[in-house]
Amino acid sequence: MEVTRSTQARIKRVYNNNVVLAIEFDTIEVVLLGKGIGFQRRPGETIDTIVANQRFVADGAYRAAQVAGLLSEAPLDQIALAQTITELGHAALGLEPRQSLMIPVLDHLTFAVRRATEGIRIDFPLRWEVAQLYPSEAALGRQVVTLVSERLGVRLQDDEWVAFALHFVNQQWTKGDFSKTVVMTETIGRVFLRLAERWGQPIDENASSAARFVTHLRYVFARAAADEQLHSSHQDLLAAVRQLYPEAVDAAIDIAQLIGDAIHRVVSIDEISYLALHTGRLYAEIQER
Template sequence: MARSWPDPGSSDSGASAPNLRVKRVLGNNAALCEAEDGQEVVALGRGLGSGRRRGEVLDPNQVEQFFIAGSPDGRQQLATFLADVPLDCVRAATAIAELASVELGLPVTQSLILPLADHLAFAVQRTRDNLPVAIPLAWEVTQLYPRELAVGQRAVPLASRLLRVALSEDESVAIAMHLVNAQFAGPGTGMAMTMTEDLSRVFQVIEAQFGVTIDRQSPSAARFVTHLRYLFSRVASGQQLVEHGAGLAEAITRAYPEATVCAGKLRYLLEARLETQLSDDEAAYLALHVARLLPAAPA
């Protein structure tokens, strides 16, 4: 059954293919089509575009997937992208997204599938050309995102089988970054890379402040990372924590004075990196989580 993979505001995921009328053939496996409700979509399927003419209605059995075209600018970008990316890469990306949905609870959307497909297409080309590639922040990803990395490690042999290419195990790190970014930002890995660099720097500041070595894989470290990831997300959405009149900052300062001093340093660092000011309550919660992270702190 054909399926659409929408983002919020487009259409229901898992919908069967509507009657799609060809507007423009994009390639042997893709066509820009118009649905009965006037919505434009890009339909994919093996040999779907071969010999098609404008106005022809597609056989639903030939449509494997269809993607919502959106705005005129987005329509052209989507059409160009899906005309260039091999269908097998879209299939493999969809399989990875479905795996991530089961393991991480991520929604299966275009903004997850399409960047993954683009990455896989590049990875396949690199592999065939025997070109090594340095994966940035591999150690940090291993330490900070074990769940996403575990999915990435399962995704590499899955994609290798579907694409009939032996992808490097290092691709698991890049896939994990896409999954991290899908949870807290938009397509691609730019925000995830920035966030990972910031998380690593935060741990370094805490370790220097207290003269300790933090086990990045401990439950307390996992809690701390989760808090920071949601902090980044709240900042990006303009929804920082503000609890008027609760006296939160004063209470945490009294209970954890050393952690509060450290949180002040982290606040300065993060405000510079995020180019915004953190609310007092965000800083207070940051101090609380620093306190819980330290070995001598209560769990």
């Protein structure tokens, strides 16, 4: 969340008693949140942003007007809970307690509560993948569902933890584009299924080598999305792994194709080389069983 600072701003729109949209420095749209901050205010008036409890600006996913609309429609207890959830993300996962996490969490929370009160159920097809691939985020997602029950008196759909967990993953790896997080999760799930098919045995997702592999895959996605793939011509590394575990190198090439197809990019030879190091460890463990 943005820290409130003392700045004169011009009110553009009053959404309700607690939310106003204003203009700073004649160009920057800001959303000011505070109990009673909009009471008897009018567009065009000057307001000191220090009176707001919190200040929000546009980011890559939400325009300022969208943020203002969301905050004005959400009850104050839900806003407070979204802030608490953001702080839990910081404490449990080291996430920065920023607007880029709090706003999408609040957005999802309001819809989840509405669905629960109206008896509407939806499918969460990535439940298994999230539980296996992101155990820390999954645990926090389950804690959030419990908090909603305790703080708001609303029993959410049991699987709702999946979506909250994905928001935590999204904040760490794809920086705002939730669809990329879903694609990443689906693809990593397919990677484990493909390895099991190739080698005739399932991968032990609880093994430390599997956890390191998942982390590495997440970094591959993050680098590829930012066009920052590894490029150092480590073909000798790939050749060395091939001498020991040719099956692992073939699997790494297959995985690179899966990832490339998912994100519409060609995975570099260096990325494949480091993937092969991980698949080599996983293959060796299977052979030792």
